[in-house]
Amino acid sequence: MSNVDPSLVIPLDPVAVPGAGDRPRSLSQDAWEDLRRNPIVLICAAVIVLLLLMALFPGLFTHTDPHLCDLSNTRKGPSGHAWFGYDQQGCDIYSRTIHGARASIAVGVLSTIGVALIGGIFGMLAGFYGGIWDTIVSRVADVFFAIPFLLGAIIVLTTFPSGNAHSFWLPVSKVVIALTLFGWPSLARIMRSTTLQVKEADYVAAARALGASTPRILRVHVLPNAVQPVIVYATIALGGFVGAEATLSFLGVGLQPPAISWGIDISTAEAIVRSSPHVLLFPVVFLSVTVLAFILLGDAIRDALDPKQR
Amino acid sequence: MGRYVLRRLLQMIPVLFGATFLIFAMVFALPGDPLAGKCGDRPCPEAYAQAYRAKFHLDDPLPVRYVKYLGNLAKGDLGDDSSGQPISPQIKRAYPHTIKLASMAIALEIGLGIGIGVATAIRRRGILDKAVLVVTLILIGLPVFVTGVVLQYFLGIRWHTLPATAGDNSVHEFLMPAFVLASLSLAYAIRITRTSLAEVLRADYVRTARAKGLNTRRVIGVHALRNGLIPVVTFIGADFGVLMGGAIVTEGIFNVHGVGNLVFRAIGQKEGNTVTSVVAILVLVFLVMSLLVDLLYAVIDPRIRYE
Numbered sequence: 001m002s003n004v005d006p007s008l009v010i011p012l013d014p015v016a017v018p019g020a021g022d023r024p025r026s027l028s029q030d031a032w033e034d035l036r037r038n039p040i041v042l043i044c045a046a047v048i049v050l051l052l053l054m055a056l057f058p059g060l061f062t063h064t065d066p067h068l069c070d071l072s073n074t075r076k077g078p079s080g081h082a083w084f085g086y087d088q089q090g091c092d093i094y095s096r097t098i099h100g101a102r103a104s105i106a107v108g109v110l111s112t113i114g115v116a117l118i119g120g121i122f123g124m125l126a127g128f129y130g131g132i133w134d135t136i137v138s139r140v141a142d143v144f145f146a147i148p149f150l151l152g153a154i155i156v157l158t159t160f161p162s163g164n165a166h167s168f169w170l171p172v173s174k175v176v177i178a179l180t181l182f183g184w185p186s187l188a189r190i191m192r193s194t195t196l197q198v199k200e201a202d203y204v205a206a207a208r209a210l211g212a213s214t215p216r217i218l219r220v221h222v223l224p225n226a227v228q229p230v231i232v233y234a235t236i237a238l239g240g241f242v243g244a245e246a247t248l249s250f251l252g253v254g255l256q257p258p259a260i261s262w263g264i265d266i267s268t269a270e271a272i273v274r275s276s277p278h279v280l281l282f283p284v285v286f287l288s289v290t291v292l293a294f295i296l297l298g299d300a301i302r303d304a305l306d307p308k309q310r
Numbered sequence: 311m312g313r314y315v316l317r318r319l320l321q322m323i324p325v326l327f328g329a330t331f332l333i334f335a336m337v338f339a340l341p342g343d344p345l346a347g348k349c350g351d352r353p354c355p356e357a358y359a360q361a362y363r364a365k366f367h368l369d370d371p372l373p374v375r376y377v378k379y380l381g382n383l384a385k386g387d388l389g390d391d392s393s394g395q396p397i398s399p400q401i402k403r404a405y406p407h408t409i410k411l412a413s414m415a416i417a418l419e420i421g422l423g424i425g426i427g428v429a430t431a432i433r434r435r436g437i438l439d440k441a442v443l444v445v446t447l448i449l450i451g452l453p454v455f456v457t458g459v460v461l462q463y464f465l466g467i468r469w470h471t472l473p474a475t476a477g478d479n480s481v482h483e484f485l486m487p488a489f490v491l492a493s494l495s496l497a498y499a500i501r502i503t504r505t506s507l508a509e510v511l512r513a514d515y516v517r518t519a520r521a522k523g524l525n526t527r528r529v530i531g532v533h534a535l536r537n538g539l540i541p542v543v544t545f546i547g548a549d550f551g552v553l554m555g556g557a558i559v560t561e562g563i564f565n566v567h568g569v570g571n572l573v574f575r576a577i578g579q580k581e582g583n584t585v586t587s588v589v590a591i592l593v594l595v596f597l598v599m600s601l602l603v604d605l606l607y608a609v610i611d612p613r614i615r616y617e
Binding site for chain 2: 143151154250266273274284287
C-alpha cells in the first residue's frame, strides 16, 4: 500500500472530506448543533430562564407582598384580583408561588455546585493517585452512599436546627450542606472512573514525557474529558435537589416558615386539600415543572453527547 | 467468584462501622438535655438522673459510648430507648410492614415497568408509547411526596377507589402506598426497558432470528429480552435497598407503621439508639442487595466474570 499514488485514492465518503471553510466538527460542536434544534431543550431552557428571573427578581412578576395576608380572604378561589386564589392564612398564592422559586433554585444550584466541587476533586484525586488515596476516598464515599439520602439529610438537619431564623440564607445553607454531604459520592464515582480511563491514555503519557506537571495534566487533560459526564449528571441532579428541598421542607426539617418555599406551601395545603384543592395545585405544578425542566435538559444533553445515538 | 464475594463482604465492614459511627455521632450531638421534661415540670430526682446517665453512658466520651454500643450490638442487644422500652421488638414489629411495602413496590416495578416498557418498545411512536411517555414524565417530575398527597386526595378521599390510609396493613391497603413508593423508579424502569429493548431489536442477531423465520413472540421473548432486560434487572435489584430507606415519606403520608415511620419519630424524639439501630439495618440491607445485584449481573450476562 505504501507505493500507491495518493491522487488515485478515492475518498469513500465524499461528504466527510472537509472542504475549504468547512472545518470538521468536534463531538461537542455536534452535540451543540443537536441541542440547538431540539424543541424539548428549547422549552426546558425557556422554563429555566423564567425560573431564574423569578428567583432573582420576583418583583418583575408580582407586586403583592407574599407575607401580607388577610384572614378575611382565607381559601378564596382564583379570581381576577388574585390569579391563583388565597391560602388558609389569606395570603396571595400567586405571589407566594413566585417568591417560592428563590428557595428552590438557590438550594438546587448551590447543592449542585457543592456536589460538583467536592465529588469532582475527591473523585479526580482518587482516580489519579490510586493506591491508599483511592482506598480512603472510595470507602468514605461508600459510607455516605450507603446511608439513605433522605434519612441522612433529615438527621443532619435535626442535629443542626435553624429554629425560626428570619434570615433567608442560614436555613438554605443548612439544607445545601445536608444535601451535598450525602450527594457527593455519586459524582466522585463518575469522576474517578473518567480519571482512570484518561490516565492510561497516550496523550497523558506524552504530556508527562514532555515534562508536564501533575496539576497541568489534571487541568488540561483530565478535566476537559470529565466535564461532559459531570454536566449531564449535575443537570439531572439539580432537578433532584429541588425535589429534595421541597421534600425536606414538607417534612418540616428543611426551610421553616416564615420562609417561603413550595415544600412548605404544599405541606400546609395538604391539611385543607379536601375543601380547597386549588391551594395545593399551584405550588405542585411549579415544583414539578422545575424538576422536570432540569431532568429533561440533562437527558437531552446526554443523548446529544452519545455518539451511539447517531 | 468465591474470592470476589469474600472481598466484597470484607469491604462492607468498614462501611458499616463508618455509617453507624457517623449516625451515632450526629444523633448524640442532637441539641437539648436528654433529661429535660422527663419528670414533668420538676427537675428529675438526683438518684434517677444518675441511674439514667449511667444506663445510657451519658458521661462517657463519644468513642467510648460507640464502642459500648457496638459491644451490646455484638451480643444481639440493640439496647433500650429513653423510656426504657427495648428497641429490638419495636424494629421487629415495624420491619415486616416495610418489607411488605417495598416488595409490593418492586413487584409493581417488575410487572408494570417491564410489561409497559416491552409493549412500548415493540410499538414505538404508537398512541400507547406517547401516552406512556407523558405519564412517565409526570411521575419523574413529581417528587414522591407530591404523588402521595395527590393520589391520596383523588383515589382515597374523593373517589374512594382505594383506602386513603393503611391502618391494618392488608395488601389492599398497601396498593396505593406501594405504587407511590415505586412511582419514580417505575417511570425509570419503563424508560430503561424501552430504550434498551429498542436498541437490542435493531441488533444483527435479532434480524437473523427474524430472517430464519421465527415468529415475533419467540424473537422478542427469547432472543431480544435476554439481553434487553439486563439494565432494568440490575436497576430494579439495586432499588430494593433504596426503597427501604426511601419509605420515610410514603409511610408518613399513608400512616404505615414501618421502619420509616419508626425512624422519623425516633429522630424527632431524639431516640439515638433507635435511629442508629434502624440505620445500621438499612445500610446492611443496601450493601447486601448491591452485592447480590452485582452477582446477578454475572448470571444474566455470561460475558461478565468476577475474579
